[in-house]
Amino acid sequence: MTVKITHTAEIQKFFEEAAGFGNDNGSPRLKRIMLRILQDTAKLIEDLEITQDEFWFAVDYINRLGARGEAGLLVAGLGLEHFLDLLQDAKDEQLGRTGGTPRTIEGPLYVAGAPIAEGEVRMDDGSEEDVATVMFLEGRVLDLDGKPISGATVDLWHANTKGNYSYFDKSQSEYNLRRRIITDAEGRYRARSIVPSGYGCDPQGPTQECLDLLGRHGQRPAHIHFFISAPGYRHLTTQINLAGDRYLWDDFAYATRDGLVGDIRFIEDAEAAAKRGVKGRFAELEFNFQLQKASSAEDEQRSRRPRALQVVGA
Ligand code: MBD
Ligand code: FE
Numbered sequence: 001m002t003v004k005i006t007h008t009a010e011i012q013k014f015f016e017e018a019a020g021f022g023n024d025n026g027s028p029r030l031k032r033i034m035l036r037i038l039q040d041t042a043k044l045i046e047d048l049e050i051t052q053d054e055f056w057f058a059v060d061y062i063n064r065l066g067a068r069g070e071a072g073l074l075v076a077g078l079g080l081e082h083f084l085d086l087l088q089d090a091k092d093e094q095l096g097r098t099g100g101t102p103r104t105i106e107g108p109l110y111v112a113g114a115p116i117a118e119g120e121v122r123m124d125d126g127s128e129e130d131v132a133t134v135m136f137l138e139g140r141v142l143d144l145d146g147k148p149i150s151g152a153t154v155d156l157w158h159a160n161t162k163g164n165y166s167y168f169d170k171s172q173s174e175y176n177l178r179r180r181i182i183t184d185a186e187g188r189y190r191a192r193s194i195v196p197s198g199y200g201c202d203p204q205g206p207t208q209e210c211l212d213l214l215g216r217h218g219q220r221p222a223h224i225h226f227f228i229s230a231p232g233y234r235h236l237t238t239q240i241n242l243a244g245d246r247y248l249w250d251d252f253a254y255a256t257r258d259g260l261v262g263d264i265r266f267i268e269d270a271e272a273a274a275k276r277g278v279k280g281r282f283a284e285l286e287f288n289f290q291l292q293k294a295s296s297a298e299d300e301q302r303s304r305r306p307r308a309l310q311v312v313g314a
Pocket of ligand 1: 076105107108199255
């Protein structure tokens with residue numbers, strides 16, 4: 001027996017009251033959003049005949065998700081963060097704001113305030129020297145005509161050989177594998193780092209618990225995150241996802257896109273290694289970024305998403 005009451009005037013009035021429409025205080029924007037959440041949730045409960053047990057399981061799940069700080073991980077895994085990119089792409093298309101390096105999701109693991117270097121930097125603290133493959137990453141930041149942008153900020157972060165990120169993984173040193181590089185006169189950035197491994201959700205965490213029930217894995221391919229910014233240009237949030245990774249096109253967070261695959265080359269050549277000042281097998285990865293012009297001051301900034309260590313001016 002299906003009973004439907006959500007559409008009735010009585011219930012609609014009740015949710016309007018709960019969303020604050022009966023008072024003149026608070027935020028009109030939030031009231032509007034909240035009313036919609038209540039109406040749509042009620043309709044969902046009704047249409048799918050959500051049981052009491054299912055409802056209270058979900059409430060407890062939200063508590064556990066928040067307690068573990070995994071809300072940002074779940075929205076990535078459910079494709080909602082990628083959806084925001086697709087929506088912005090569609091808006092840009094309509095406004096003719098096309099061209100340049102594609103955007104892709106930031107993910108939940110950025111930390112503000114990484115050390116700043118001019119042109120060139122080493123990103124790893126050497127702690128994985130015996131297990132990691134050294135990676136030489138370099139490229140240029142260009143405008144849509146291919147002209148170099150000097151003084152651009154390349155803010156990049158990636159995982160270690162275990163797929164873990166510093167700050168969230170307290171066993172790593174502060175800002176390990178996180179740097180900001182200011183491009184040189186040719187728009188070039190250079191980093192010596194280590195080849196990252198792909199990330200996997202905590203098998204014991206609430207996000208993986210949900211993915212298990214969806215019959216899905218929680219793995220990402222090896223990747224490197226970037227915020228690229230420069231005065232007069234539109235902020236770019238993107239990633240390089242590494243070719244050859246088994247999860248390259250099976251990313252649980254749907255971040256891999258055409259134009260964002262990095263052709264990492266592994267080199268076994270003693271002479272080339274010596275020239276680079278390293279021993280044994282190493283990797284090279286070249287990747288250029290192209291930025292659109294900004295059409296407002298706001299355009300130059302990354303989103304105001306709350307992040308770890310929100311540092312003033314960083
Ligand atoms: C990551 O490293 C990541 O990039 C995303 C999107 C989600 C979880 C971990
Ligand atoms: Fe990541």
